[in-house]
Structures are given as C-alpha cells and as structure tokens.
Amino acid sequence: AQSVSQHNHHVILSEAASLELGCNYSYGGTVNLFWYVQYPGQHLQLLLKYFSGDPLVKGIKGFEAEFIKSKFSFNLRKPSVQWSDTAEYFCAVNAQTGNTGKLIFGQGTTLQVKP
Amino acid sequence: NAGVTQTPKFQVLKTGQSMTLQCAQDMNHEYMSWYRQDPGMGLRLIHYSVGAGITDQGEVPNGYNVSRSTTEDFPLRLLSAAPSQTSVYFCASSYLTSGTYNEQFFGPGTRLTVL
Numbered sequence: 001a002q003s004v005s006q007h008n009h010h011v012i013l014s015e016a017a018s019l020e021l022g023c024n025y026s027y028g029g030t031v032n033l034f035w036y037v038q039y040p041g042q043h044l045q046l047l048l049k050y051f052s053g054d055p056l057v058k059g060i061k062g063f064e065a066e067f068i069k070s071k072f073s074f075n076l077r078k079p080s081v082q083w084s085d086t087a088e089y090f091c092a093v094n095a096q097t098g099n100t101g102k103l104i105f106g107q108g109t110t111l112q113v114k115p
Numbered sequence: 116n117a118g119v120t121q122t123p124k125f126q127v128l129k130t131g132q133s134m135t136l137q138c139a140q141d142m143n144h145e146y147m148s149w150y151r152q153d154p155g156m157g158l159r160l161i162h163y164s165v166g167a168g169i170t171d172q173g174e175v176p177n178g179y180n181v182s183r184s185t186t187e188d189f190p191l192r193l194l195s196a197a198p199s200q201t202s203v204y205f206c207a208s209s210y211l212t213s214g215t216y217n218e219q220f221f222g223p224g225t226r227l228t229v230l
Contacts, residue, residue: 036221043223046218100216
C-alpha cells in the first residue's frame with residue numbers, strides 16, 4: 001500500500017531563513033507527486049506538482065521541489081521564507097499505473113515564520 | 116467559475132443524527148472525492164467517484180455514504196453521527212490529462228462537531 005511520510009511536524013523559522021521540508025513515499029511503481037499548502041482558515045491550494053521530466057520543479061510563491069527517485073523523496077524548498085508563508089504544508093502522492101486518482105497525503109508540516 | 120463549493124461551512128450535530136454535506140463543482144471534472152482532516156493525521160480519503168454513477172471507498176469509509184447522480188454533485192451522508200466523526204471535511208475534484216489524474220481542486224471545507 002502507498003504511504004507518505006513527512007519528517008517534520010512543526011518547523012519554526014525566522015524571516016529570510018531557508019526552508020526544506022522532507023517528504024518520502026512508499027510505492028513500487030511510477031507516481032505523481034504534489035505539494036499543497038493550507039493557509040490558516042483556508043482550503044488546500046496546489047504549490048507544485050511533478051508528473052515526469054525535469055526532477056526539479058518550480059511552483060508558486062518561490063517554492064521548488066526535487067524528485068529523487070532513488071530515495072523515494074520529494075522535498076520542498078524555498079531559499080528565503082516570509083511571514084506570509086506561515087501555513088500547513090502537505091505532500092501527496094498518487095500512482096500513475098492503474099491511476100484511480102486517489103491521493104495519499106502525508107501528515108502535514110506546520111510552518112511558523114517569525115517576523 | 117465558482118470551482119468547488121461546499122455547504123454548510125459549520126455544523127453541529129447530536130450523536131445519532133444524520134445529515135448530508137453538499138459538494139458541487141462547475142469545472143466538468145470527472146473525479147470527485149471526500150476527505151476528512153484531523154490534527155496530526157493529514158487528509159484521509161473517505162469516498163471517491165470517477166464519474167456519474169460510479170463510487171468507491173477510500174481509507175475511512177465507515178459511517179459515510181455517497182452517491183454521484185450527476186457530474187457536478189457529490190454529497191456525503193452521515194448515517195448516524197458519532198463524536199469520532201467530529202472533523203473538517205473537504206471535497207475535491209480533478210480531471211484526466213493523457214490518461215492520468217491531474218491535481219485536485221479543493222472546496223473551502225465543512226467543520227463538523229458531533230456532541
């Protein structure tokens with residue numbers, strides 16, 4: 001069965017610090033990978049996605065993620081965080097083969113950015 | 116486009132009551148799904164549908180029913196509410212691109228409390 005693990009549950013950073021959030025998945029086949037963000041009191045929004053091609057993908061608001069197939073990882077990065085990045089971040093995976101559209105989510109990482 | 120809409124935004128039920136959470140999308144997406152979000156557990160899939168007349172169970176289907184009579188609507192029914200169903204419920208939709216499901220678009224959520 002597929003599973004997704006996010007290593008950091010709660011991260012606190014100062015503004016301008018660099019961010020890296022870990023995401024590892026467990027699945028033997030080809031996957032589609034997503035990072036979603038949930039700002040306080042809001043619904044989930046897509047930050048970026050990876051289906052195929054260049055393993056370094058760029059998303060909105062200066063975020064990027066790198067897919068490392070050998071490590072089953074899809075870590076999210078941002079060189080310099082802002083107070084407005086305070087939110088909860090979710091990594092998610094679905095299988096390409098026999099794709100039913102089912103997304104499996106990680107537990108989420110709460111990011112708090114101090115001004 | 117309104118995107119994915121959900122009603123109500125908030126609901127309080129007593130144990131044993133039944134209710135229906137409404138979800139609609141105006142993007143003509145084939146795929147719709149329901150998740151529940153609980154602290155520290157990410158989002159867990161309750162039920163999903165790949166088209167009108169087709170539904171299937173996700174990770175946590177017990178206590179919930181769904182139907183999909185039209186492409187636009189995907190209501191979630193709580194048959195006999197229990198305190199364990201206190202959660203935030205999100206509806207999402209997606210579409211096929213080259214045979215694979217693209218990212219999911221989320222509604223604003225319904226916060227349900229069962230006393």
